Amino acid sequence: MRRHYRAAYAVALSLLGRQADAEDACQExxxxxxxxLDDLRDPRSFRGWLLRIVRHGALNLIESRRLRAVEPLDDERAAGVEDPRQDLRIVRTRARLETALAQLEPAPRQVVVLFDLGGWSHREIAQQLGISEVMSRQHLFQARRRLRGLLDPGEGEDRHEP
Amino acid sequence: MNRDADADQERPLDLSALDPMADPAHFAGLGSRLSRAAAGELARRRARLDVWSCLAAWRRPVLATAGIVAVAASLVLATVPQPADTRTSLAEAAGVPGAWVQLARGSQTPTPEALLQLGTDQP
Incomplete structure (x- = not known):
């Protein structure tokens, strides 16, 4: 589950831009x-099949405008916190990242999330998004530059260590 | 300067704050939430699986027994001699006298005397 969840989450987050929404989309x-599951003929194609379901679900969420507001600290997270200060830092960093991601165009956002968070290759991203690998690289370059500027305008670098 | 800026864009961004697996407790919470949500569907699948597994377990012995019975029945039918003509007609089974049946099957129209004779022959 862990391996497929990571890929599914990356797809959902790349489309929705918010962790809470991506987790909901993944669960759905x-x-x-x-x-x-009975519709799946070839078990080897499970990953692609699951990612299509995730993608459709995320797009439906966007269309129906049922995205909920980002919750700073939900109960389940709070229950598992060992160091509240560290958790608060992560929450703040997450909020900054989500705000910055929301300002990107959809294609660069999808590419940077799939590449930098999901660990996908440009080839996999190109197949998933239906673009060329060159275009994937261009989107990644633009997205990183834009995000660095948004996250740290002074230095243009990412200083958001967890 | 531009080269430095371009090289900077080659470095991956740290998006780990958005990674639900970075925090094991959080990911465990997601897993349990998913398990709760999927409990009904999993139970339904298990029940259906049980029915199918039962049928699958019975399929082989039932087919084997049916095959043995079919072979034995064929052997019996092949070896037991059949009587030349022991068939019982529908009319006989219904209690119609044999003489009446022969008369009805005959090509000639029965005379009144013959019919009278048959009537007096009845027990």
């Missing part, structure tokens, strides 16, 4: 996949 996708 897992449940939907479980219900339709």
């Amino acid at each position: 996708a897992w449940l939907r996949a479980l219900e339709r």
Whole structure:
């Protein structure tokens, strides 16, 4: 589950831009996949099949405008916190990242999330998004530059250590 | 300067704050939330799986027994001699006298005397 969850989450986050929404989309996708598991003919194609479900679910979420506001600290997170100060720092960093990601165009946002968070290759991203690998590289370059500028306007670098 | 800026864009961004797996407790919470949400569907699948597994377990012995019975029945039918003509007609089964049946099957129209004779022959 862990391996597929990471890929599914990366796809959802690249489209939705918020962790809470991406987690909800992933959960919905897992449940939907479980219900339709009998439709899957070839188990080897599970990953692509699951990612299509995630993508459709995320796009539906965007269209229906049911995105909820970002919650600074939900109960489940609070329950597992060992160092509240560290957690607060992560929450703040996350909020800054989400705000910055929201300001990107959809394509660069998807590429930078899939590449830098999901660990996908340009080839995989190109296949997923239906673009060329060159375009994927260009989007990544633009997205990183823009995000660095948004996150740290003074230095243009990412200083958001967790 | 531009080269430095370009090289800077080659470095990956640290997006780990958005990674739900970076915090094991958080990821465990996601897993348990998913398990709770999927409990109904999993139970339904297990129940259906049980029915199918039962049918699958019975399929082989049932097919084997049916095959043995079919072979034995074929052997019996092949070896037991059949009587030349022991068939019982529908009319006989219904209690119609044999003489009446022969008369009905005959090509000639029965005379009144013959019919009278048959009537008096009845027990």
